[in-house]
Amino acid sequence: MVITEGLYIKTKNKEYEILTRFWIKIFALTFGIGVATGIIMEFEFGTNWAVYSRYVGDIFGSALAAEGLFAFGLESTFLGVLLFGWNRVKPWVHFVSTLGVFLGSMFSAVWIVVANSWQQTPAGYHIVGEGLMARAEVTDFWAMVFNPSSVDRVIHTWQGAILAGAFLVLSVHAYYIRKGRYLEISKKGFKIALVVATIFSLTQLLSGHSSADGVAVNQPAKLAAMEGHFEKKAPADLYLLGWVDKENQKTTGIGIPGGLSFLVHQDFKAPIKGLNAFPLEDRPSQINAVFQFYHIMISIGMVLIALSLYACFLWWRGKLFETKWLLWIFSFAVILPQIANQVGWFSAEMGRQPWVVYGQLRTSQAFSQEVTSSHILFSLILFLVVYSILFVLFIYSVNKKIKHGPYEEAKKPVSFTTS
Amino acid sequence: MNYFLGVDYPTLWYLVIGLLFSGYAILEGFDFGAGAWHLFFKKDISRRIAINAIAPVWDANQVWLVIGGGALFAGFPVMYATMLSAMYVPFMLFLMFNVLRAAAIKFRSAEEMRWWRRTWDIVYSVSSSMIAFLLGVVLANILQGFALGPNFSYQGDAFFSFLNPYAIMVGFTTLSLFMTQGAIYLLLKTEGRLHLRLTFLLQKGMIFFIISFAVTTLYTLVFIPEVTENFREKPIYFVVPILSFLAVANVPRLVSKKRYMLALIFSSLTMSFLLVLVAIQLYPTLLISTIDPKYSVTIYNAASSQKSLGIMLTIVLIGAPLLGAYFFFLYRTFNGKVKLDDTSY
Numbered sequence: 169m170v171i172t173e174g175l176y177i178k179t180k181n182k183e184y185e186i187l188t189r190f191w192i193k194i195f196a197l198t199f200g201i202g203v204a205t206g207i208i209m210e211f212e213f214g215t216n217w218a219v220y221s222r223y224v225g226d227i228f229g230s231a232l233a234a235e236g237l238f239a240f241g242l243e244s245t246f247l248g249v250l251l252f253g254w255n256r257v258k259p260w261v262h263f264v265s266t267l268g269v270f271l272g273s274m275f276s277a278v279w280i281v282v283a284n285s286w287q288q289t290p291a292g293y294h295i296v297g298e299g300l301m302a303r304a305e306v307t308d309f310w311a312m313v314f315n316p317s318s319v320d321r322v323i324h325t326w327q328g329a330i331l332a333g334a335f336l337v338l339s340v341h342a343y344y345i346r347k348g349r350y351l352e353i354s355k356k357g358f359k360i361a362l363v364v365a366t367i368f369s370l371t372q373l374l375s376g377h378s379s380a381d382g383v384a385v386n387q388p389a390k391l392a393a394m395e396g397h398f399e400k401k402a403p404a405d406l407y408l409l410g411w412v413d414k415e416n417q418k419t420t421g422i423g424i425p426g427g428l429s430f431l432v433h434q435d436f437k438a439p440i441k442g443l444n445a446f447p448l449e450d451r452p453s454q455i456n457a458v459f460q461f462y463h464i465m466i467s468i469g470m471v472l473i474a475l476s477l478y479a480c481f482l483w484w485r486g487k488l489f490e491t492k493w494l495l496w497i498f499s500f501a502v503i504l505p506q507i508a509n510q511v512g513w514f515s516a517e518m519g520r521q522p523w524v525v526y527g528q529l530r531t532s533q534a535f536s537q538e539v540t541s542s543h544i545l546f547s548l549i550l551f552l553v554v555y556s557i558l559f560v561l562f563i564y565s566v567n568k569k570i571k572h573g574p575y576e577e578a579k580k581p582v583s584f585t586t587s
Numbered sequence: 588m589n590y591f592l593g594v595d596y597p598t599l600w601y602l603v604i605g606l607l608f609s610g611y612a613i614l615e616g617f618d619f620g621a622g623a624w625h626l627f628f629k630k631d632i633s634r635r636i637a638i639n640a641i642a643p644v645w646d647a648n649q650v651w652l653v654i655g656g657g658a659l660f661a662g663f664p665v666m667y668a669t670m671l672s673a674m675y676v677p678f679m680l681f682l683m684f685n686v687l688r689a690a691a692i693k694f695r696s697a698e699e700m701r702w703w704r705r706t707w708d709i710v711y712s713v714s715s716s717m718i719a720f721l722l723g724v725v726l727a728n729i730l731q732g733f734a735l736g737p738n739f740s741y742q743g744d745a746f747f748s749f750l751n752p753y754a755i756m757v758g759f760t761t762l763s764l765f766m767t768q769g770a771i772y773l774l775l776k777t778e779g780r781l782h783l784r785l786t787f788l789l790q791k792g793m794i795f796f797i798i799s800f801a802v803t804t805l806y807t808l809v810f811i812p813e814v815t816e817n818f819r820e821k822p823i824y825f826v827v828p829i830l831s832f833l834a835v836a837n838v839p840r841l842v843s844k845k846r847y848m849l850a851l852i853f854s855s856l857t858m859s860f861l862l863v864l865v866a867i868q869l870y871p872t873l874l875i876s877t878i879d880p881k882y883s884v885t886i887y888n889a890a891s892s893q894k895s896l897g898i899m900l901t902i903v904l905i906g907a908p909l910l911g912a913y914f915f916f917l918y919r920t921f922n923g924k925v926k927l928d929d930t931s932y
Binding site for chain 1 (some may be wrong): 597619639642643644646649650652653654656657658660661662663664665667668669671672673675676678679683685686687688689690692694697738739740741743746776817830891892894895898899902903906907909910913916917920921928929930931
């Protein structure tokens with residue numbers, strides 16, 4: 169939206185305005201559902217994870233407060249102007265609002281991921297109290313914010329989100345082009361999103377590598393689980409596909425022998441600490457799941473790179489929009505970054521187990537002692553039902569808006585006539 | 588203990604959170620109130636105008652809940668954790684109604700069918716009312732106290748124990764207060780027949796509020812006299828209830844003079860004074876333990892470290908003016924009566 173509206177302001181080309189208005193409609197729906205379901209997270213810390221909340225409040229709290237004040241405040245106030253301000257403010261003021269929403273959501277990610285990264289690699293704190301009353305207190309705010317994993321993970325999360333957006337745009341415009349609808353604007357939209365997708369799928373590879381390097385240093389047990397590496401001290405392999413047999417401590421699959429050692433130490437023979445180097449109670453329990461989720465994420469990342477590069481190649485040869493099969497793939501590829509983002513989080517969070525704060529607080533000790541299992545069952549069923557309904561409605565409405573297409577809006581009594 | 592302007596950090600943070608919650612009550616108060624009146628408007632066009640009166644601002648108003656929750660988590664983690672886990676069921680319901688309300692606003696306009704719009708109208712109105720009601724219920728429970736044992740552990744566990752007569756009374760009081768606020772806000776945003784109807788509805792809302800407020804106050808004085816302890820020690824505090832009474836009394840006068848903006852300010856003041864009342868009653872306790880006062884959660888045993896509170900006060904000092912500027916810009920942009928256009932719901 170920032171790019172298309174920026175182009176509209178610069179070129180005064182109505183096609184960019186149509187694109188912007190169309191994507192704002194889709195965004196409005198996503199954002200609305202996102203906020204509604206997101207607020208639950210903020211309160212769930214207290215309702216379901218009371219011990220954890222008391223433990224991390226001193227640290228987590230300031231990040232969360234900063235998120236609310238600096239980021240959420242920015243995006244939510246400008247959202248009103250973004251959605252309903254077209255006829256009330258000058259174009260450049262509207263553009264500033266779009267920019268505000270963009271920056272707000274990016275900042276949001278910063279503070280949330282900082283908080284989560286602190287759980288992965290705690291820094292800038294000390295522990296006060298004991299047992300159920302123990303808690304972490306900030307000693308150095310900036311060391312807490314820039315803890316060893318936060319920069320890598322913020323970038324990785326940002327890029328994951330940008331890719332999810334770019335592939336949604338690619339998907340919808342590919343669909344229009346295949347159907348021969350809205351050709352001109354769809355080609356423009358597709359090209360813009362393709363540039364974004366190509367850049368960020370490539371940089372995502374770098375950031376992923378840097379992130380994994382960080383895991384190797386800071387969370388060796390997690391890295392070992394990600395690659396299913398058991399031996400205490402041996403070169404570790406890098407798998408493309410595989411299966412971890414936890415009972416027999418064996419990982420079978422196709423991969424590069426010593427590949428992980430090479431990536432971490434630039435040496436195929438370098439030993440990597442395996443899972444057996446850690447006491448049983450300090451290892452993630454779902455090793456195969458961590459392994460699989462991690463590898464699905466990487467495979468999808470590779471597919472996204474291949475897709476975008478091939479599309480760029482065809483664009484260069486001038487055949488991009490004639491290659492129907494590729495457009496067909498792009499129509500469905502929207503699901504790929506979504507899956508990658510989800511499984512990436514799964515492997516990051518499951519790989520951190522059994523800790524909720526790495527090396528400090530165990531997940532099994534962090535939940536609300538007073539909340540009974542019947543309470544949990546009640547809330548699980550409640551939200552399962554509500555979220556399922558929302559999911560169906562969301563898909564239905566987005567689909568409807570896409571089927572309607574961008575001109576549907578133009579038919580209503582507004583200014584532009586290009587079509 | 589660190590001090591700023593002669594006030595200790597936990598007390599300052601107590602004030603910040605109080606300010607955030609009263610901002611939330613004032614702003615989302617008219618959103619929820621408008622939602623509660625929704626089914627009283629008969630025509631689809633009236634309902635559309637009512638929804639579009641809050642459409643550009645309700646997301647922004649929600650910020651106050653997010654920041655308030657974050658501030659509570661940050662400033663008083665013990666309070667945040669103990670309160671939310673002790674009132675698990677009401678908070679889960681509160682969150683669910685928030686989700687449903689957001690969904691109703693987004694999806695209502697997606698289809699033209701009568702049954703579709705009617706369904707979402709009901710979801711929207713019921714969830715707005717229920718949120719207002721539940722906020723009162725939570726407040727009442729805080730005033731009554733919890734069965735807190737050592738280590739802030741909550742000893743009670745009955746599923747619906749949060750729903751006692753007192754809680755229901757306070758629930759109706761917040762609902763009626765929000766409905767008053769909502770009606771005034773809609774008066775500010777509407778014209779013609781709908782506007783006339785709202786003048787009439789506002790009167791009903793005020794009567795509803797005065798009755799529930801009077802009943803609740805009486806009940807408080809008779810059955811839970813301990814909450815007025817702080818007042819008996821310092822009679823000067825009685826100025827607050829008197830001020831809130833004066834503020835309420837001013838609203839009908841201003842409405843009849845058509846000074847809706849001022850009326851909205853005065854009904855907001857009423858809300859703030861009532862919250863100040865609660866804040867004085869509690870201070871410095873946050874959650875009273877009904878088992879033994881030594882197990883109570885206070886602003887001192889619940890607070891984050893002095894360093895952390897200091898950092899966050901800095902964040903607030905930087906962030907608050909920014910947020911104020913955003914809100915000024917937003918409300919200035921959407922000043923005036925609702926005009927439906929192609930971007931409306």
